[in-house]
């Protein structure tokens with residue numbers, strides 16, 4: 441029988457799944473549920489050592505002899521600190537020591553409760569990964585606990601630290617079986633080079649494979665997912681995720697229904713965006729995408745074709761839809777007229793969402809952490825090292841926030857700005873429930889009446905303005921093709937409620 445502590449059982453199950461077979465265990469009451477579990481596992485052998493300082497080196501010796509990861513498990517408080525010399529030694533020897541410390545629950549740290557000190561980062565730089573597990577109460581916390589343990593256990597050639605808070609009562613051993621835990625495996629860069637080809641073959645052999653590339657765009661996937669609703673036929677069984685952030689929340693939720701995800705990235709990091717990651721393959725996602733595209737040309741895949749048909753339908757709707765004068769109309773018109781040789785940067789908020797509907801060429805966007813503070817500066821920086829025309833499509837808060845991007849001597853006429861000024865953070869009109877708050881417009885969406893004219897004058901930027909469809913279309917044509925030595929800005933002034941209406945109608 442195993443402990444009734446869920447985080448301890450998740451940890452134990454994953455230690456076994458990751459092939460850990462040896463554990464040096466030190467005496468204590470807080471870590472007793474962990475030691476109990478390790479001892480219950482037929483696959484794990486325990487070695488008792490009382491002095492933690494010695495126990496750490498004991499485990500280090502085992503890693504040297506076995507060339508395998510070895511656990512050293514200690515109770516809370518100074519017990520953990522006593523491992524520091526061995527962990528530092530293991531770090532510089534590149535040995536896979538797995539430090540497991542039991543801990544008091546977080547509310548009791550620094551409250552003079554016995555044997556407590558801040559443990560989660562206590563081993564500092566001498567571990568490659570340090571995680572502190574939750575005591576799960578729901579599925580999201582169970583997923584989090586699983587992910588943290590996986591993240592620690594896929595580290596190779598370095599010590600890691602797993603801290604395990606455990607609430608009293610500690611000693612109830614009534615769970616008959618360990619949970620079935622999803623293991624995340626790392627296929628590191630040094631596995632044979634055919635790994636990437638293997639991934640491509642898996643893609644082609646799956647019944648319902650889907651390749652997802654994140655930033656900067658997942659064109660029309662948001663609408664496609666909205667359209668299929670609960671139709672299970674479209675749900676992939678194998679997602680190949682070649683990285684980058686995904687703009688659409690709806691798409692992320694949809695992909696969580698998939699059976700499993702394999703990620704391909706250069707760094708080997710775990711990004712379990714769809715909560716079903718099983719493999720991380722270190723490598724270049726673009727190579728995989730090219731190879732799959734080539735294979736699909738040779739041999740079309742019915743599931744991919746079904747999705748292509750769906751996406752074609754969504755695209756046709758985007759083409760056919762004629763929005764009334766709004767920022768949506770401006771982006772649609774701009775995207776219809778721009779050329780593929782133009783470099784287009786979209787700011788966060790509505791701008792990048794509209795690009796996901798209408799853009800048919802590659803776009804750029806700061807989608808790493810989605811800040812509104814640097815989009816104009818990023819596009820400006822891009823423009824000074826290229827002779828291509830560089831455009832920045834940007835909302836008003838994002839633009840005024842980053843107006844300093846224009847206040848320098850570097851800019852030239854190849855830099856162009858399409859400013860979508862709806863007088864506030866229009867995105868907040870789309871948040872269901874927020875309309876009930878009297879604080880919405882003034883305090884959340886920061887409503888204002890500023891225009892960019894003065895800023896343009898100050899910075900010697902050519903200023904154009906539109907307040908209706910005709911002016912907008914003429915303005916976009918000028919913005920796209922006028923010859924100029926200085927940057928050009930077109931300010932499209934719209935009403936946020938009409939922007940909202942155009943999007944809802946679409």
Ligand SMILES: Cc1ncc(C[n+]2csc(CCOP(=O)(O)OP(=O)(O)O)c2C)c(N)n1
Pocket residue numbers: 788789790791810811812813834835836837838839862864865866867868
């Ligand atoms: C640095 C930073 N601060 C705050 C936010 C939160 N935020 C997200 S969208 C947004 C409003 C952006 O307004 P605007 O640029 O006018 O675009 P619109 O919503 O009108 O399309 C804000 C404040 C953020 N993403 N980044």
Ligand SMILES: [Mg+2]
Pocket residue numbers: 835836837860861862863864865866867
């Ligand atoms: Mg705005």
